[in-house]
Amino acid sequence: MSLSAAEVNKIAWLARLAIDDDKVEAYARDLSQILGFVEQLGSVDTSRVAPMAHPLDEAQRLRPDTVTETDQRALFQTHAPLVEAGLYLVPKVIE
Amino acid sequence: MHRKTIAELAAGLERKEFSSVELTQAHLARIERLDPALNSFITVTPEIALAQAGAADERIAKGEAGPLTGIPIAQKDIFCTKSVRTSCGSRMLDNFIAPYDACVVERFNAAGAVMLGKLNMDEFAMGSSNETSYYGPVKNPWNTGTVPGGSSGGSAAAVAARLTPGATGTDTGGSIRQPAAFCGITGIKPTYGRISRWGMIAFASSLDQAGPMARTAEDCAIMLQAMAGFDERDSTCVDRPVPDYRAALGNSLEGLRIGLPAEFFGAGLDPAIAGLIQDAVDEYRKLGATVKEVSLPNMHLSAPAYYVVAPAECSSNLARFDGVRFGHRCESPSDLADLYTRSRGEGFGAEVKRRILIGTYALSAGYYDAYYLKAQKIRRLISEDFRRAFEEVDVIMGPTAPSVAFEFGAKSADPIAMYLSDIYTIAVNLAGLPGMSIPVGFANGLPVGMQIIGGYFSEDRLLNVAHRYQQATDWHARAPAGIAD
Numbered sequence: 364m365s366l367s368a369a370e371v372n373k374i375a376w377l378a379r380l381a382i383d384d385d386k387v388e389a390y391a392r393d394l395s396q397i398l399g400f401v402e403q404l405g406s407v408d409t410s411r412v413a414p415m416a417h418p419l420d421e422a423q424r425l426r427p428d429t430v431t432e433t434d435q436r437a438l439f440q441t442h443a444p445l446v447e448a449g450l451y452l453v454p455k456v457i458e
Numbered sequence: 459m460h461r462k463t464i465a466e467l468a469a470g471l472e473r474k475e476f477s478s479v480e481l482t483q484a485h486l487a488r489i490e491r492l493d494p495a496l497n498s499f500i501t502v503t504p505e506i507a508l509a510q511a512g513a514a515d516e517r518i519a520k521g522e523a524g525p526l527t528g529i530p531i532a533q534k535d536i537f538c539t540k541s542v543r544t545s546c547g548s549r550m551l552d553n554f555i556a557p558y559d560a561c562v563v564e565r566f567n568a569a570g571a572v573m574l575g576k577l578n579m580d581e582f583a584m585g586s587s588n589e590t591s592y593y594g595p596v597k598n599p600w601n602t603g604t605v606p607g608g609s610s611g612g613s614a615a616a617v618a619a620r621l622t623p624g625a626t627g628t629d630t631g632g633s634i635r636q637p638a639a640f641c642g643i644t645g646i647k648p649t650y651g652r653i654s655r656w657g658m659i660a661f662a663s664s665l666d667q668a669g670p671m672a673r674t675a676e677d678c679a680i681m682l683q684a685m686a687g688f689d690e691r692d693s694t695c696v697d698r699p700v701p702d703y704r705a706a707l708g709n710s711l712e713g714l715r716i717g718l719p720a721e722f723f724g725a726g727l728d729p730a731i732a733g734l735i736q737d738a739v740d741e742y743r744k745l746g747a748t749v750k751e752v753s754l755p756n757m758h759l760s761a762p763a764y765y766v767v768a769p770a771e772c773s774s775n776l777a778r779f780d781g782v783r784f785g786h787r788c789e790s791p792s793d794l795a796d797l798y799t800r801s802r803g804e805g806f807g808a809e810v811k812r813r814i815l816i817g818t819y820a821l822s823a824g825y826y827d828a829y830y831l832k833a834q835k836i837r838r839l840i841s842e843d844f845r846r847a848f849e850e851v852d853v854i855m856g857p858t859a860p861s862v863a864f865e866f867g868a869k870s871a872d873p874i875a876m877y878l879s880d881i882y883t884i885a886v887n888l889a890g891l892p893g894m895s896i897p898v899g900f901a902n903g904l905p906v907g908m909q910i911i912g913g914y915f916s917e918d919r920l921l922n923v924a925h926r927y928q929q930a931t932d933w934h935a936r937a938p939a940g941i942a943d
Contacts, residue, residue, distance in 0.1 A: 371815065378773060378818040379780075379795070380811060381803025390815065393873050397816055400874050401762040404832050407839070414834035415841060417664065418650040418890020419914065423693055438557050444787035451782050454793050 364398035366391050459484045460620040461937075464529050464677040467623060471518055471528045478518065478528030482511040482572050485530045489574065489621050492941055496597045498606075498616040500535045502575035503542055510572040517570050525680050525704075527570030532622040534613050535576040536583055537563050537668075538657040546659045547579040547591040547609075550785045550805030560657025561689045562626060562668050569684045574622050578612030581807045582776065583633055583661045585609050586879045589870050590809040598641060599938040600904055604863035607637030607879075613671045614641035619941045624672040624681050628658060630665045631764055632858075632883025635895040638671055639858035639907020642897045644924065644934060645671040646678050649915050650890035651696035653682075654689030662771035663694070665764075665887040674934055675896065675924035679703035682917060698915065706918040707925040712746035714923065715851040721757035722856030722882055730901035731857050738898040738908050738927065739855060745926055752847040752854065756839045760885035761877055763840065766820050766833035767888070772810075773817025779805060812873060841889040848913045853923055857882055858895040858907035882909060892917050896924045897933040905936075 366374075371391045375382045382390060436449060445452040459481055462470065470476055486504050493499050507530065514528035538544045538556035545551045559567065566573070580590040588596040588611030598606040599619040606615040610627030614637035617625050627634040629647035638645030646669050653668045660666060670681030683704065688697040716739065723732055739749055781787040781801025788804055791797035806814070820829035847854060859879055869876040886893040891914060895907035912920045928934045 366819075374815050374819050374822070376799075377822060378777075378814050379798040379802060380806070380814055381799040382811065383803075390812065393812055394815055394819070396874055397765060397812070398819075400877075401766050401829070401833075404759060404762050404766070404836055405828070407756075407759065407836060409832060409835035409839070412835040412838050414831055415838035416834060417694065418841070418888075419696065421651070421694070421696065424690075424697075426690070435557065439783070442553070442555055442557070442784045444781065444784075453782055454791050454797055456794050 364402055365395045366398065460488055462623070463674050464526070464623045464672060464680050465674070467529055468525050472523065478511040478514040478572060479508060481528065482507050482530050482574070485574055485622060492619055493621060495602060496599060496615050496619055497594050498578055498596050498612040498619070498621060499532070499575045500545055500547070500578050500593050500612070501543055503573055506542065507572050507574050514570045514572060524569050526566065526684055528572060529624070530572045530574050530622055531566060531624045531626070531681070532574045532577050532613070532616055533563060534579055534610055534626050534628060536579060536628055536659045537626060538659070539563055539573070539576065542576060544576065544659070545592070547581040547593060548805065548807070548810070549592045550779050552592065552786065554784055556657070558657060561654035561691065562658065562685055565684050571684070577616055577625055580609035580611065581810050582659070582772070583609040583628055583630055584772065584809050584813055586632070586636060586876050587864070587869065588612065589866065590807055592807060595866060598863045599941045600642060601863065604865055604904065605640065607640035607863060609633040610671060611637045614638055614643055614645070617641070617643045617671055617673060618938060620937065624670060624677055626668060627671045628666060628668050629887065630661050631768060631887050632880035634669045634671060635858050635883050635893055635907065635909060636880055638895040640863040640905065642905030642936060643671060643673055644675055644678055644894070644896050645669060646682065646894035646917065646920060647886065647892060648682065648686065648917050649892045651694050652892070652915065652917065653685045654692040654695045656689055656691040660775040662768040663775060664771060665768060675921045675928055676704065676707055678894070679707060679921045682921070701918045703918050703921055706922045709922045710746065711742065711923065711926050714742070714747040714853070716742055716747050716749045717752035717847055717851030717854045718749060719752050719754045719757065719847070719854060719856060721754050726860050726881070727857060728861050728901060731860070731862070731906050734899040734901065734906045735855065735857055735908050741927060741930060745930060750851065752851055754843040754847060754885065756836065756843050757885055759836050760840055760888055761881055763833040763836040763888060764884045765816070765877060766829045767837065769813040769817035770820045770830050771817070773814045773821065776810070776814055837888045840885050844889045844891060852912070852919065854911040856909050858909040862901050862904035862906060886911055890914070892920055894920050894924060896927065897936070899933055
């Protein structure tokens, strides 16, 4: 499995992750190497194996649908980079 | 005082040989003197520590002390602490002050423990050498030219250098056990779900587990007692009674069945380490154990499966860092996409980016079945291997890592070489089992760790097995020359 620079850029965009242009080739090389390493998984027949999502195969707990959280917006916004009137500010999205 | 274990310090506090304030001052002074050369702390919190120590002394005076009251400990900087920065070793969170304490931190506070500070780590716990930290690498106190292991490298180095008698760690693929081995200390990764992950910054949620790191199994038992137990805020935390870990420490090992997996002793293992593991197993024979070979035939698939599952879950968990609600935000973003991509590009280091990219690829349309689903199936095969082995034996023993601590830069250019330093520990996380590492000797002047793996929720048995060995040997009591005097 070998990834091209264009594929790395595509994945980086899916992950919303800026990669410096001069590092794309290095990432392509590293990622290709890692994908090559995990390729050996394909050699095992797992057609009759159920995937294991939880180490103990435990079901998710349920709880009564009652309010357990209090409003802490002001506290949570104290470490936001940019807020105004209780809102998080981002660059203009709609013209 | 820094030479004493947590159990000895608690006895000293009870007998009023020293106060918690004196004990805390002594450790803070050591941190100030020795840590500039080690870099094991990201943040030292003397004001908090001395206030907590004063409160602990009052509690001790009233006769209300528990086994951790007044004992200094330090937290890996992955655990959220109210009012103290929680960086997770990343530029992304360089300015982040959590609005709440992690469950683990709450429990240490409730026990009356004293927090000395926050410990250095690989960025977002992704690394095996501590070289990926935004705050610079931690040095191994046994040889400052070598790495302390990772990702809980600050925790291991601080305990080994006697800067703190105990520290917390987290273990996703070996991040407690491998640094414990490299630094010559004792650490246990409990069963998945034994300790709440609430407030512990997530890397790979189906693998992450917190645990204690200290100099002895007894001290790990004392710390685990405080950390373990149900917490409804972590949906994967298991509601199951916590046994008395200390009470089980002295149990006889007569008849203990030890399994040695052939797959742990193959090519790639330093022969000096293989010899020391055999010596330790011989010691167990003297303590009444029987030894047989077992097989974990899918062991070779654990690292490849891990490097699909862990990056996939990492890419999902780290999507929350968007430069909007908390964490790093780039200067003057031109639009929303620029804000996201540049904040993340600047905030994350190279290894975190590699894992986000691999995970994003593995989860992307058309590849999910071939990678993530396949790895989850392999995970079951690995788990079944352990289940079969534990039908024949009580514990499995083997090396914690294939080598002793390596030099800085030795593996940083080759991601796969770095990943293989966790080759013996990863399978335990995939299966969700408890595992620990204890010191069993030295090779090339550097500590060697032996891994002990048990069945689900057998932490009491593992600690017992480790403790009896530590009663019969003194490898765990060795200290790095110069630094620990």
